Amino acid sequence: MALKLSVIGTGYLGATHAACMASLGFDVIGFDTEASKIELLSKGKVPFYEPGLEELLSEQIKSGRLTFTNNVADLADADVHFICVGTPQIKNGNAADLTYVNSALEAIAKLVKPGGLVVGKSTVPVGTATKLRNRLLELNPKADLAWNPEFLREGFAVEDTLRPNRLVVGVVNDSAEQILKEVYATNLKDKTPWVRADLPTAELVKVAANSFLATKISFINAMAEICEAAGGDVTVLAKAIGYDPRIGSRFLQAGIGFGGGCLPKDIRAFMARAEELGASQAVEFLKEIDAINLRARQRVIELVRKDLSDDLQGKKVAILGAAFKPDSDDVRDSPALDIAAQIQAAGAVVTVHDPKAIANAQKRFPALNFADDVNATLKDAEIVLHLTEWKIYQEIDPVKVKSIVKNPIVIDGRNALDRHLWQSAGWKFRALGRSNNE
């Protein structure tokens, strides 16, 4: 008989995991403490935007394999419980807030069947899994706990969950690994690389991967700063170094940097944990990675001041993009929205457009103006900022929109627009890491 699975925490990670596991044939029950989320999910509606997820979710609900509940007792029937709750940055520091992971464990511990397995997927500081496992064994000696970090990217969450480029399982014994092999049998058949690790290594793999990705982005953004100072072009530089397979061309897109619910908080939590471990020097470089990343936002604001005036009071600024990346409605630590808010705080009249993230952005910054139409956003703008590289922005005809704005000046914060096209249409084209001369 196929294993029964539970998913605790049905946000970006958990809802995707639940729907994908059901599509592989498992009976899955999702649980969240937020009743409104469960209500939507039960109706086959995804409370956030993730391409392809709603279709998969409603299909799986119809199949009868996928259900949702806000009563934790309903999870008692499951053999494997995936913990997918949030681990955000604490309010007054860099560390991860483990409140949700701890309370998920407390809620589930006594419900786990003898021989049942709790599997952590949330991103946690190294040492968390061992602590949770000890606590679980204290409450329920016949249960076990493993850590199986998740590497999905928003915007590709379904594809990444169904076809991950590797599976990492942190386990203490063979039986836990065996259960996970049963869960991921389809991937193993497809020859997905399988890495068995101990608990601390599994936790570290996740933060090491995100630290490396963050470092790659900040590296190219540091090169962008040098290119600006020296009159070079970072897009050409990135292309050229990317041809070296040891470097690779992915994650070398220079611009306003990384945001989202993962990279920024994960590198900070890593620094905080390393300090607790007495190993802070080893990851001190991440402080610089964070600083380079945040500096990119300031560099855009400097470009705006250069073109408009130091005093931004009353200036009309149009912003294209609010999500932290395209194909997502996630505005957690979004560089685009941070820039919008800072420019508005400096006195400008800012109007923001985004195809999917306006509702979330409005909740976060209710004082910003939002428009759900690109032309309405651009109307009478004194400068246009392209800050999230949604495909629809690359399809804008710069000739057509030139007559809508007050000044045809565009700053491409993502190096994703066709500079030649915009310049030929008579726009002043600014970008990070490229020559900003006419």
Ligand SMILES: NC(=O)c1ccc[n+]([C@@H]2O[C@H](COP(=O)([O-])OP(=O)(O)OC[C@H]3O[C@@H](n4cnc5c(N)ncnc54)[C@H](O)[C@@H]3O)[C@@H](O)[C@H]2O)c1
């Ligand atoms: N979003 C991603 O792309 C992604 C990818 C890989 C790993 N992660 C990691 O996964 C974790 C979850 O991230 P997310 O983006 O899905 O967050 P999220 O905020 O979208 O979802 C977390 C969910 O957990 C729920 N929750 C909180 N406490 C709970 C409890 N005690 N019991 C049940 N539900 C509870 C919340 O209501 C929320 O719905 C984080 O550790 C994150 O770093 C996220």
Ligand SMILES: O=c1ccn([C@@H]2O[C@H](COP(=O)(O)OP(=O)(O)O[C@H]3O[C@H](CO)[C@@H](O)[C@H](O)[C@H]3O)[C@@H](O)[C@H]2O)c(=O)[nH]1
């Ligand atoms: O060359 C690049 C690539 C990305 N970004 C930015 O970096 C951020 C993160 O992008 P991405 O990694 O694609 O998005 P996430 O969905 O946050 O995924 C990351 O964080 C997840 C949560 O930990 C991990 O599971 C993924 O493997 C990891 O890629 C976004 O703001 C992007 O705009 C750049 O600025 N330049």
